Amino acid sequence: MNRKYCHAKNFKLILQLEIFCLYQDHGVRNEVLVKYPNSLTHKCLKPKIMGTIALEGLEFFAYHGAFAEEQKIGNRYQIDIQITTNLSGAAETDKLKDTVNYGDIYQIISDVMKIKSKLLEYIAQTIISSVRERYPTIEKIEVAVSKFNPPIGGVCTRAKVTLVG
DSSP states (O other), X not given: OOOBOOOOTTOOOOSOOBOOOOOOSSSOOOEEEEEOGGGOEEEEEOXXXXXXXXXXXXXXXXXXXXXXXXXXXXXXXXXXXXXXXXOHHHHHHXXXXXXXXXXXXXXXXXXXXXXXXXXXXXXXXHHHHHHHHHOTTOOEEEEEEEEESOSSSSOOSEEEEEEEO
């Protein structure tokens, strides 16, 4: 049998506990009520199951760029997004409401790509801010924005900016 311990502030534990409690200072806290003999109780936190949700290779035709011509003729863009978050709820319930819905993420990105912008950095930050607004408990978001055939005066398959927030 594995020994498991519960961290409790200002609480002396004399009895051996057979429960695992993980204390986190950030993110969603799922509490479990632990019952001890002699009617003592203490709240502990369920362990987090952290994971990533990613959408890769999303392509859009949009009108971004620092030059007026780019905003008139448009260009192809690719977005990659990776989200690190607590997936405990979804792993336990098998319910879409308990996870980050990647259909929502796609729609957020699609909406951002419709707004004319000059810089790839601005697009990436707008995506991060918009996703965080919809899903505030996300721990980390990494967004890469690529512009195909950028106008740099030479051969370049794509220019790419990656932000983490």
